[in-house]
Amino acid sequence: RQLGFKVAMFGSLVPRPVKVLLVTKGNHLLTKALRGAPNARIETAGQLTDAAEGYDVVVLDDVIPALWPRANTLAIHVANTNWFPTWQTVKNPMIVDWKNSHPLLRFVNFDNVQVAGSLAVKTPSWGFSIVESSDTPLIVAGEINRQRIVWVAFDPLESNWPLRLSFPSFMVNAVDWLN
Secondary structure (H helix, E strand, O other), X not given: OHHHHHHHHHOOOOOOOEEEEEEOOOOHHHHHHHOOOOOEEEEEEOOOOOOOXXXXXXXXXXXXXXXXXXXXXXXXXXXXXXXXXXXXXXXXXXXXXXXXXOHXXXXXXXXXXXXXXXXXXXXXXXXXXXXXEOOOEEEEEEXXXXXXXXXXXXXXXXXXXXXXXXXXXXXXXXXXXXX
């Protein structure tokens, strides 16, 4: 009887679906990895023209949106000038460290992951680097004005990361952390 009261008082015990908008030019490996996230409902679009307010998580896959989303965002190989005032590119950055204690990197490692090229930035004040090369952070996580951001500096398709089990694990963790 008490359990019935608590369920009625707090709502259903069934987790609600996570509405994820994937803005991509057609990255099938990323789409497949995101579909592994429990309770995620993935919708895809070729461009983002509004703030995506109806979504819990927005994934920008190497696409610069007309308007930056207000939802929590995973930005892959996209730089927002509000996040990073300047950036350059670097070729073949070698991954030298990752923070496996961070929830985004649960069951994720970067042993033998090779990256052809990356955006190079200084770690911003709003975030912290969770994957690093000797020259630049490769993955930054943080929060700006109550919006969670995960920023991946490189295009996964220009690396061997999507061929590793850690890639879908990272995507599942990212949807969970951003939600």
